[in-house]
Amino acid sequence: MRIIQRAADLRVNPPRPLGLVPTMGYLHEGHLELIRRAAAENQEVVVSIFVNPLQFGPGEDYQSYPRDLERDARLAEEAGADWIFHPSPEEMYPPGFATTVHVSGPLTERWEGERRPGHFDGVATVVSKLFNIVRPDRAYFGEKDYQQLQVVKRFNADLNLGVEIVPVPIVREPDGLARSSRNVYLDAETRPKATVLYRALLAVRQAAQSGLSPEEALAAGRAVFDETPEFAADYLAVVHPQTLQPLEQWTAGARAIAAGRFPAVRLIDNMEVMGS
Numbered sequence: 001m002r003i004i005q006r007a008a009d010l011r012v013n014p015p016r017p018l019g020l021v022p023t024m025g026y027l028h029e030g031h032l033e034l035i036r037r038a039a040a041e042n043q044e045v046v047v048s049i050f051v052n053p054l055q056f057g058p059g060e061d062y063q064s065y066p067r068d069l070e071r072d073a074r075l076a077e078e079a080g081a082d083w084i085f086h087p088s089p090e091e092m093y094p095p096g097f098a099t100t101v102h103v104s105g106p107l108t109e110r111w112e113g114e115r116r117p118g119h120f121d122g123v124a125t126v127v128s129k130l131f132n133i134v135r136p137d138r139a140y141f142g143e144k145d146y147q148q149l150q151v152v153k154r155f156n157a158d159l160n161l162g163v164e165i166v167p168v169p170i171v172r173e174p175d176g177l178a179r180s181s182r183n184v185y186l187d188a189e190t191r192p193k194a195t196v197l198y199r200a201l202l203a204v205r206q207a208a209q210s211g212l213s214p215e216e217a218l219a220a221g222r223a224v225f226d227e228t229p230e231f232a233a234d235y236l237a238v239v240h241p242q243t244l245q246p247l248e249q250w251t252a253g254a255r256a257i258a259a260g261r262f263p264a265v266r267l268i269d270n271m272e273v274m275g276s
């Protein structure tokens with residue numbers, strides 16, 4: 001496996017199909033699942049590790065975001081990566097850089113887009129750049145960041161980037177907590193309570209599958225939130241799986257999405273609640 005910092009050092013004519021796994025590093029089992037899947041389906045796999053300053057808002061954790069390249073390189077290689085692309089911020093955004101990829105409309109206005117203004121511009125800009133630098137046939141994204149996945153699908157189609165976007169199911173801890181690099185911020189006291197999102201989503205799914213309406217199902221989920229006063233919910237919604245617009249009636253593939261904060265960390269999660 002090779003670790004490179006400069007876009008110019010990537011191979012011009014790589015063996016194809018070529019898979020890309022974009023990450024911000026501090027790899028966990030969710031990322032490793034993406035890399036394994038990419039390794040199984042492609043001739044070569046590039047894993048990008050770049051903590052992208054553009055997608056962090058003021059007061060967010062850009063500076064303190066966990067970083068450990070040595071550990072990441074070992075884990076990525078074991079999972080089947082052939083290349084690690086680890087650019088500097090200057091390599092990605094040289095002086096004079098002035099372009100933003102912006103997905104407009106309801107897909108980015110609500111949920112994470114509302115709580116984290118500019119976040120999806122940062123994601124869309126960096127992922128477009130990674131697609132242009134690496135020129136992959138396929139790119140792998142975890143369903144944990146479900147809205148991000150829909151945003152990536154949108155600009156990939158709108159800009160004719162021609163990359164096959166491969167969604168990979170959420171990897172969870174044994175107690176249901178979705179794997180995330182930010183789980184390191186959870187202290188011993190908060191960690192068991194952090195399953196509140198998962199439990200709320202399960203309650204929504206159970207209610208949905210027992211014939212209750214979306215509104216009644218959400219009430220069941222909110223009741224779970226109410227049992228954990230340290231958790232400040234940002235949203236719990238049932239949405240259309242592609243547009244992410246709230247549903248008043250069930251549709252195939254309906255998704256429950258949720259986010260909220262403990263004092264030291266903000267968590268997001270989602271779950272399909274109606275079979276597709």
Ligand code: PAF
Nearest residue numbers: 022023024052123126145
């Ligand atoms: O999901 C992430 O880790 C990031 O948002 C991504 C897709 C690597 C872009 O920086």
